[in-house]
Amino acid sequence: MTESSSWVPEGVNTELPSAARVYDYLLGGGHNFPGDRALAEELVRLLPARDMSRLNRAFLRRAVLHLLDAGITQFLDLGSGIPTVGNVHEIALAADPTARVVYVDYEPVAVAHSEMLLREVPNADVLRADMREPEKILRAPRVRELIDLSAPLGLLMVGVAQFIPDDDDPWALVARYRDALAPGSHLALSAFTWDNAPEGMAGAVEVFRHSQDPIFPRTHQEILRLFDGFELVEPGLVYTPLWRPERAEDVGDNAARSNLYAGVARKT
Amino acid sequence: MDRAELAIRWAAALTQVAYVARDRDVIERELADLLGALVACLRADGPDEATGVGRALAESGFHQPVCVRVSIDVLSSGLPRLTEVDDATRLPGVLAALAAGFADATRRRLFAEQQDLRDALVHARNTVERDLRASEARFGEVFTTSALGMVISDLGGGVARANEALEEMLGYKPGTLFRKRLDDLFHPQDRAYLRTRYDELADGVGHQLDERTRFLRADGETQWVRVAVSVLRDRDDLPDHHVTMVQDISDLHLLEHHISHQGTHDPLTGLPNRQAFVGRLEEALGTGQEVSVLHLGLDDFAVTNDGIGRAAGDHLLREVAARLTQLLGEQPGIVARLAGDEFAMMLEHPPGGLDVGGVATEINDVLSEPTYVDGQGIAAWATIAVVSLPSADTKPDELLRATDIALRKLKQRGRRQWCVVDPVQNQLYREQYRLAATIPGAWENGELGLELRPVVALAERTVVATEALLRWEHPEYGVLGPQRCAELLLDTGLSVLLGHWVLGQAAAAVEGSALYLELSAEQVADPDLVMQVRRVLGESGLDADRLELGMPVCSLSIGDGVAEDNLGVLVDLGVRTVLTDFGHTRGDLACLEDLPIHSVRMSGAVVSRVVRPDPAALFTRSVAGLVPMVREVGISVLVPGISTEEQAKWWMGVGADLGTGPLFS
Ligand SMILES: C[S@@+](CC[C@H](N)C(=O)[O-])C[C@H]1O[C@@H](n2cnc3c(N)ncnc32)[C@H](O)[C@@H]1O
Numbered sequence: 044m045t046e047s048s049s050w051v052p053e054g055v056n057t058e059l060p061s062a063a064r065v066y067d068y069l070l071g072g073g074h075n076f077p078g079d080r081a082l083a084e085e086l087v088r089l090l091p092a093r094d095m096s097r098l099n100r101a102f103l104r105r106a107v108l109h110l111l112d113a114g115i116t117q118f119l120d121l122g123s124g125i126p127t128v129g130n131v132h133e134i135a136l137a138a139d140p141t142a143r144v145v146y147v148d149y150e151p152v153a154v155a156h157s158e159m160l161l162r163e164v165p166n167a168d169v170l171r172a173d174m175r176e177p178e179k180i181l182r183a184p185r186v187r188e189l190i191d192l193s194a195p196l197g198l199l200m201v202g203v204a205q206f207i208p209d210d211d212d213p214w215a216l217v218a219r220y221r222d223a224l225a226p227g228s229h230l231a232l233s234a235f236t237w238d239n240a241p242e243g244m245a246g247a248v249e250v251f252r253h254s255q256d257p258i259f260p261r262t263h264q265e266i267l268r269l270f271d272g273f274e275l276v277e278p279g280l281v282y283t284p285l286w287r288p289e290r291a292e293d294v295g296d297n298a299a300r301s302n303l304y305a306g307v308a309r310k311t
Numbered sequence: 312m313d314r315a316e317l318a319i320r321w322a323a324a325l326t327q328v329a330y331v332a333r334d335r336d337v338i339e340r341e342l343a344d345l346l347g348a349l350v351a352c353l354r355a356d357g358p359d360e361a362t363g364v365g366r367a368l369a370e371s372g373f374h375q376p377v378c379v380r381v382s383i384d385v386l387s388s389g390l391p392r393l394t395e396v397d398d399a400t401r402l403p404g405v406l407a408a409l410a411a412g413f414a415d416a417t418r419r420r421l422f423a424e425q426q427d428l429r430d431a432l433v434h435a436r437n438t439v440e441r442d443l444r445a446s447e448a449r450f451g452e453v454f455t456t457s458a459l460g461m462v463i464s465d466l467g468g469g470v471a472r473a474n475e476a477l478e479e480m481l482g483y484k485p486g487t488l489f490r491k492r493l494d495d496l497f498h499p500q501d502r503a504y505l506r507t508r509y510d511e512l513a514d515g516v517g518h519q520l521d522e523r524t525r526f527l528r529a530d531g532e533t534q535w536v537r538v539a540v541s542v543l544r545d546r547d548d549l550p551d552h553h554v555t556m557v558q559d560i561s562d563l564h565l566l567e568h569h570i571s572h573q574g575t576h577d578p579l580t581g582l583p584n585r586q587a588f589v590g591r592l593e594e595a596l597g598t599g600q601e602v603s604v605l606h607l608g609l610d611d612f613a614v615t616n617d618g619i620g621r622a623a624g625d626h627l628l629r630e631v632a633a634r635l636t637q638l639l640g641e642q643p644g645i646v647a648r649l650a651g652d653e654f655a656m657m658l659e660h661p662p663g664g665l666d667v668g669g670v671a672t673e674i675n676d677v678l679s680e681p682t683y684v685d686g687q688g689i690a691a692w693a694t695i696a697v698v699s700l701p702s703a704d705t706k707p708d709e710l711l712r713a714t715d716i717a718l719r720k721l722k723q724r725g726r727r728q729w730c731v732v733d734p735v736q737n738q739l740y741r742e743q744y745r746l747a748a749t750i751p752g753a754w755e756n757g758e759l760g761l762e763l764r765p766v767v768a769l770a771e772r773t774v775v776a777t778e779a780l781l782r783w784e785h786p787e788y789g790v791l792g793p794q795r796c797a798e799l800l801l802d803t804g805l806s807v808l809l810g811h812w813v814l815g816q817a818a819a820a821v822e823g824s825a826l827y828l829e830l831s832a833e834q835v836a837d838p839d840l841v842m843q844v845r846r847v848l849g850e851s852g853l854d855a856d857r858l859e860l861g862m863p864v865c866s867l868s869i870g871d872g873v874a875e876d877n878l879g880v881l882v883d884l885g886v887r888t889v890l891t892d893f894g895h896t897r898g899d900l901a902c903l904e905d906l907p908i909h910s911v912r913m914s915g916a917v918v919s920r921v922v923r924p925d926p927a928a929l930f931t932r933s934v935a936g937l938v939p940m941v942r943e944v945g946i947s948v949l950v951p952g953i954s955t956e957e958q959a960k961w962w963m964g965v966g967a968d969l970g971t972g973p974l975f976s
Contacts, residue, residue, distance in 0.1 A: 070330060071375045076455070097330040104332055128372060129332025289335050292323070 122203030273308030365412025460557035498525035779817030829861035855885030
């Protein structure tokens, strides 16, 4: 290939599946490679992964709508993924045209697509960064341009906490963000749990070992501790479909199959 | 049920499988509007308006293929139950149109999405960013990620880079396409034109290039594609490359034969489609030309498609198209793909006349030569119905309907058959259609009713159950019997609705006797079957184990599993199950092992073949061997159509235990 050498992406591994692209596939998107699709199909055999994704994405929307109701107009979305249906800025700007959103992800495909999507959107931007570096993110000019840390912020960590291993101390990480936020800020978070289907989840851990984003599911207790220093709003930390469902019947008779706990909390 | 209720059900079903970022109320309102449009189609507007509904559905965010499946499930059972719908005869047409519209919108959406990607690519390349390397990384990323074929070529047409999607689409090994020249990928007939357009683009004089055209595959076959081309510029803003995005428009959808009515050509094979064929035939008949029409149905195409794979099926269809085209050669006429596995050929008669039988034979000769997919040889055979020299006032659609029925009948007899549909028969078919079209009215006027027949234990001659069948007391033609009714129903799409109705009527009519009822293949595969049976059992008070439902072997041995699921649930309910049309092949025995079956009903064709059994004949011996095998595993054997004592004795002798027919009435 005559000119390809300069185009071969650095730091992008198309062989090794990434969580962002797997999630995109599970939601019906087209921005993924064969390896991502294969991994997703393996997951589907172990866990109701399509339902998990759909229910998580729907939680994200309800959480953002709730935060808007609570008067939040600026959002920092950590691990935002490939823009697909129901992106945070679309939800927020529909409710409040002055709302501002900064997306953060470390996956190049996710960032490239976000950049394209946001080109014409002055109130939203995307930053390529590792969420384990809160100081760098919070100081980044792209973030500072749109977000005022002296006012309440909606911090979103939806469907990402399981990517942070215990060794990187997710509890301390959330605390570092928390300390930088103004009172009245909210945290919306969802994460994989062992509690419902330990065997299926163990299989998923194994499957994700062969990806760029190994996962670390946690118990209810462990995920609850991520909210230390925040005050959970009703109904607390629950399976995603149970978090303020739009319709009672949406919950179904097996909310636990979502395999993710979700909660929204306020910094006092 | 009213519209709002159905909209709620529809929304619930859709949001179970796909995520759309809107409030449920909003979704329900949108769907209720769509229902309004569908109801209008059912009433008057005709099915075509329903394509708009399909399109709207996909555009509203429910664009995954599973959404159309879910919608058709909900609508096919829900729409007829709407209080405002009193005539559901248009339902199948309306749903097909909906599916077509959906497929069309999905295709557009995919294209638009990929256009975004292409833009991303151009954007990343053209924007001079601080971090050039990062931008190139992203460029490469988008390039490889794309599900669409992409090729970057220099202004002279040398391929600088092609992605795997394109290589795969055109059948090249990964990494081999960049040595080619872009123009070599163009179809010879479109080559000069495309090159001019590319040059114009580079010179900045042409407008956007975005159209349907043909490429050549590595194996020399034609590939229908849609291309969109843009220009890459270097840092001095001078054009230096073309980026071509290539979409395979042959391989898009489940329902492509539904979509094909939007153009005159079938995207998969490049042949004229049904509409084009009908137009051409109309023209020929109108100008008094002497023609013959051969209507071909591929035999066992599903075996290739489901067994080896969709890609192999597509390959085979293209191959058939190519061979038929070659066979037609320079002769005046036309070859078309009518639908799924159906093709048609119209030939103008040369002055000396035409040997249509010879053509039919020749067709099967050229088709039977295997073609290779991944080293596997696959071949096609066709069953062919021929109409020779139709009169000038023949309507093409009617002609094709007649050949269609003839095909179906022929296929029941075996493969590689051909027959001439003669004008008298043709006349009969036409009558048949006219008659079939009046069924809905007859139903409403109470002309349809039941015929009850005893099912008898052959040894004791006691009545063990009552069989209920549909009959029609026609004001003009007198009573049309069950056989005739079944034939007519085949053409109406009403068999499910009427079948359910018969079930309800019969359960009320048998009063305490056990009821035996044969379901049509469509009914067996109807997702609503179990609910209907439950309802009928509840309303009539008939015990489940006094209901015996017959299901055709063919409906259970293939398909998507709905029929098998229905069977399983019915057995759980306590209903007794009968496999009907049994005994054509020994493969039928496999069904008995795999499925919970209580009885089998021998195929009528088998019974009539052994009316006067010749003990030495292979067929007779095979039947005589089959029955005991079935009985051995505790399954009853019911023999239909017994009209003589002799017949009854013979069947009893080989082990059959139940019978129906004139002898017992
Ligand atoms: C499952 S997606 C969730 C997307 C979105 N938040 C949602 O819930 O719909 C998880 C995303 O987190 C990103 N991610 C994982 N670990 C990360 C990290 N350490 N820093 C930044 N992004 C990360 C992945 O690249 C992926 O795009």
